[in-house]
Amino acid sequence: MAIKDINRHWERVINTINEGLLIVSKGGRILSVNHSFEEMTGYSANDVSGRSCTLLECDACEMAINNQGKGWCKLFEPDQPEMRRCRCTIKKKDGTFLPALKNASVLRDEEGEVLGAVETLTDLSEIDRLDRKVEVLSRQLDETSSFSGIIGNSDAMKAVYAIIEKAAISDAPIIIFGESGTGKELVAKAIHDRGKRNSGPYVQLNCAALNEALLESELFGHVKGSFTGAFRDRAGRFEAANAGDLFLDEIGDIPLSIQIKLLRVLETRQFERVGENTSVAVDVRIITATNRNLLELIDQKRFREDLYFRINVIPIHLPPVRKRKDDIPLLVNTFISRLELRTGKPIRGLTREALNRFMDYRWPGNVREMKSALEYAFTVADKDTIDIDHLPPHMLNHVFPSISASDAVFRETGSTERQQLIDALHSAAGNQSKAARMLGINRVTVWNRMRKYGINLKREIRKR
Numbered sequence: 001m002a003i004k005d006i007n008r009h010w011e012r013v014i015n016t017i018n019e020g021l022l023i024v025s026k027g028g029r030i031l032s033v034n035h036s037f038e039e040m041t042g043y044s045a046n047d048v049s050g051r052s053c054t055l056l057e058c059d060a061c062e063m064a065i066n067n068q069g070k071g072w073c074k075l076f077e078p079d080q081p082e083m084r085r086c087r088c089t090i091k092k093k094d095g096t097f098l099p100a101l102k103n104a105s106v107l108r109d110e111e112g113e114v115l116g117a118v119e120t121l122t123d124l125s126e127i128d129r130l131d132r133k134v135e136v137l138s139r140q141l142d143e144t145s146s147f148s149g150i151i152g153n154s155d156a157m158k159a160v161y162a163i164i165e166k167a168a169i170s171d172a173p174i175i176i177f178g179e180s181g182t183g184k185e186l187v188a189k190a191i192h193d194r195g196k197r198n199s200g201p202y203v204q205l206n207c208a209a210l211n212e213a214l215l216e217s218e219l220f221g222h223v224k225g226s227f228t229g230a231f232r233d234r235a236g237r238f239e240a241a242n243a244g245d246l247f248l249d250e251i252g253d254i255p256l257s258i259q260i261k262l263l264r265v266l267e268t269r270q271f272e273r274v275g276e277n278t279s280v281a282v283d284v285r286i287i288t289a290t291n292r293n294l295l296e297l298i299d300q301k302r303f304r305e306d307l308y309f310r311i312n313v314i315p316i317h318l319p320p321v322r323k324r325k326d327d328i329p330l331l332v333n334t335f336i337s338r339l340e341l342r343t344g345k346p347i348r349g350l351t352r353e354a355l356n357r358f359m360d361y362r363w364p365g366n367v368r369e370m371k372s373a374l375e376y377a378f379t380v381a382d383k384d385t386i387d388i389d390h391l392p393p394h395m396l397n398h399v400f401p402s403i404s405a406s407d408a409v410f411r412e413t414g415s416t417e418r419q420q421l422i423d424a425l426h427s428a429a430g431n432q433s434k435a436a437r438m439l440g441i442n443r444v445t446v447w448n449r450m451r452k453y454g455i456n457l458k459r460e461i462r463k464r
Contacts (some may be wrong), residue, residue, distance in 0.1 A: 020100075020121035021189045023107070024053050026114050040100075040123055042093035053119075060088035062101065090121065099128040121359035130166055148190035150335050151367075152327040156319040160187070161375075165240055173266065175251070175311050176289040178318030181368030184289040187316060188247040197285055200244030205235050208250035215258055222274035241284045249309065252292035252303060263307045286311065321363040321370065328358055335371055336386075339378045346384055353388045361395055418453040421446065425455075429462055 020037035022030055030048045038044055041056070064256065066239060083105040089097045101122040107115045113209045147161050167174050168191045185204070186338065192202045205218060206260075221236030237246055248254075254262070266273045266286060270279040270464035288311050321328065332350060340347055350358065363369055377390040388396070425446075428434035435444045449455075 002388065015294050017120075021124075022048075022053070022119050022121075023116060024119065025116040027054050028054065030055075037121065040092075040098065040121060041090065047093065051130065055091075057091040058088050058102065059090075060086045087124065099124040121171065125458070130169075131328065146400045148186065149192055150186045150190060151331050152324060153325040153330065154324040154421075156324045157327065160316065160318060162313075163316050164190050165194060166194075167191055168315065170195075170314060171197075171285050172313040173286045173288070173311045174314045174316065175198070176287070176293060176316045176318060178289070179320045179364075179366055180291050182320055183367055184291075184316040184318060185249065187318065188245075188249075188287045188289060191287055192247075193244040195245070195285075195313030201241050202245050202247070202248065203241035204247035206249045207238050208253035212255045213256060215254065216261070217274050219258070220261070220271050220273055236271075236273065238265065238282050238284055242282050245287055247287045247289070249289045250291075252290040252294055252297055253289040256302070256304065259304045259307050263310060264306065266310050321366045325359060331354065331367065331370055332358060332374065335374045336378070338372065345378065345381075347378060347381055347386060348384055350386045354386050354391060357388055357391060357395060404407045417449065418455070420451050421453070422455060 008096065015035040018036055018041040019438060022033040022037055023032045025031055029050055030053050031050075033043070033045050033048060054061070056192070083103070084103070085103050087099070088102050089099055090099050090102075102119060103120045104117055106117055109115055113355060147157075148164075150157070150161075160450055164187060174188075174191060176187050178184050188204065190197055207215060217236065219236050219238060221234050221239055261271065265282070270281050294303050294308050294312075295306055298305050298308060321331075321412065332355065336347060336349060339345070358370075363370070372391050373395060374386075376392045377386045381387070381390045421435070424435040424438045425432070426437060432446045432450075440445070
């Protein structure tokens with residue numbers, strides 16, 4: 001297309017832009033606007049043509065009228081940046097206000113003389129609505145202990161809730177990262193309940209619980225006679241989740257052959273039942289979860305990189321209990337209240353010594369382990385409070401050191417797995433079994449990691 005053809009169609013090009021656009025003279029008069037501006041503000045081009053741009057009452061505009069006649073706006077003053085970007089609020093024709101992102105840039109002629117400015121406006125109404133909703137939910141967290149069944153009001157958990165709210169209304173794939181016992185299933189259900197698919201089905205499947213053949217059948221279904229034991233046609237989880245959400249837990253454990261088929265479903269929204277060549281269309285939003293390092297699995301050729309990028313569109317990282325210790329008293333009180341309600345046993349709480357042990361313990365099994373520990377203590381307690389001698393034996397042995405202690409082993413400020421292992425070995429004076437207990441892993445894993453990272457025990461200990 002020639003330049004003259006582009007110029008002839010330039011107005012049409014401008015009107016295809018989603019952002020509102022206006023061209024302003026050096027004196028602040030609106031010269032031209034596009035269709036998006038008209039839809040966004042309610043003003044027609046005739047309404048605003050020749051009028052001052054102050055008619056929009058932008059709260060971010062800096063009026064700089066001076067007696068020297070050097071300009072009415074900061075944008076045109078000397079030594080000011082030629083382009084400015086800000087979040088602002090503008091007044092629409094009907095008197096309501098529109099939150100927007102404004103980009104403004106100076107226009108100059110061939111000699112460098114200022115002609116005016118061009119501004120674009122991006123409608124932030126939906127983002128502003130979500131921000132307000134998150135603020136409301138954050139305030140509610142001060143008054144309640146549960147967010148869709150998830151317990152915690154620490155800053156770390158409030159950040160998770162904010163992501164859940166915004167991810168829920170999207171149709172993009174979501175992946176939940178977190179250690180075992182952090183509540184990934186609860187987060188997946190919260191996403192469904194708060195999303196636009198909440199009227200549709202919610203189907204979940206633990207991918208680690210089945211072998212390759214059974215997993216394929218569970219996911220995609222099968223037809224009668226497709227394999228031994230297939231006595232009738234059977235719909236899979238994808239069909240069952242049509243128009244809803246499908247939660248695939250332990251996604252890092254699925255075999256490579258299933259990964260290929262899963263990738264195809266995500267890309268084409270179609271699949272084939274086992275034993276059938278006909279494609280079935282499906283409308284499902286995928287939520288996955290894992291406690292494994294998928295990037296390591298990719299390096300080991302055990303997980304497809306293309307599938308990783310396809311499911312890792314909106315990641316949600318759940319913090320372990322040891323990284324949100326402020327929530328421990330709340331978790332304890334909530335679980336004790338539930339146990340008291342369920343059993344009728346009049347136990348009201350923990351002694352200070354028992355609570356201190358809960359605060360000091362590292363909780364490798366996270367919330368799930370804490371619930372089990374309280375159920376044990378609730379059972380063996382013979383008075384109205386749980387004392388330290390009612391706690392499970394492994395907690396009494398204090399296998400895992402306190403994170404808040406002076407030990408550097410559990411200072412989790414971005415230290416790598418290699419450095420954590422070195423710190424643990426140093427604190428254990430080279431005893432690999434003790435280091436393993438400190439890290440919540442077994443001795444063989446310590447040995448494997450030492451080989452993996454080339455850690456020379458004598459050299460590392462000598463460095464200290």
